Amino acid sequence: MKVYLRNWQRGSIVPFLLGVVLGSCAPDEICFSDNTSLVQLEFLTILYEGTDSAEVVNDTLIFNSITAQATDSVFVEGDTLAKLALPVNTADTVTWFLFDSDRGMDSLQLSYRVFRRLISEECGPEQIFDELNPGSTSFDSVVIIAPLLNQQIVKNVEVYY
């Protein structure tokens, strides 16, 4: 019986040492993230609206500038585009975009939720923008296609003018 007890005592020490080793060997976190702060916009227009031959087409706009509130940055300047990616304000849950184009001045408000996490001390922070919603706009209509901002998603918002 004595030997039996000693064996159990030995058996108890070994897992302790094993635990010390395993406890200090947490698996490495993957730093790569698909999440982005860029919202993908596509501009569309409806041809022959109100008729049987109405058709939605991807159309370009000539942008003199695209800016946003809370920054002096100009995201687009003197370019003709039908699709573009614009950054949302990471410190807020609403971003106001201002479009100066051949149509004149337009605005688009987008709201969203920001989720934040520390991936690891080595990788740093990650921000996840989700639950994208359209606010007030001067465009004809705005449709949210994908509410999550992610590099794998090619279109978040359809803007009709």
Next chain:
Amino acid sequence: MAWVSVTFGQTDSSDLRPPKPPKVKKQAKEFIPTGVMVGVDLFVIGRSIWEEELSQQEYQVEVDSRQYHLTIGYGIQDITRLTETTLYTNEGSYWRVNAEVNFLYNSGNRSKLFFGVGYGRATFDDIFVYETQDAFGNTQIIDQNRDANASWMELTAGTKVRVWKELYMGYTIRYKFLKDYQAGSLIPHDLPGYGPNREDDKDIFGFNYYLYWRFPFRKPTRLSAIN
């Protein structure tokens, strides 16, 4: 005459059987509490010494019967993860309740080899501070959770070994699963009592190494010590 002798033969053989022992409520005996063990987790104390960012204590109380145990654990945890660009702190407490079955109840020395199932719950505050640099300029982001909580289930296995008098040592390996947490916009990096809140792997293993003192409800008789 032949019929009579056969009948007598049957009667004789049944009389030779040993008498049945009186029925004992064996199952009820398994659940009668025999003592309380109070333990402290040496492993987390060791980690708190080695890892500057961690401060943790965990205590356990166990009510044991002959074969079954009910353990209640309580712990406090404080983590500070500081880098050149980020600061994350998490402070909270947790408790867990486990029901365990001892498979060494016949060993005679009160050593235990057990398997069990349990439930854990944590309450914590955490805060995350970092800077962003983008088209909107340099911004310091401060996000936090107040009174956030988490819960999980556990499968446990381990041993408890009698070392000296009523002093016991033993370890518990925990497989933690069905993790759930309620928090705001800040996704917690750590859940007290559970471990790292990784998004990629949902289930994790945990390890505790306890030092116990047992308070028996009555001194074991010679017979019960053998049993």
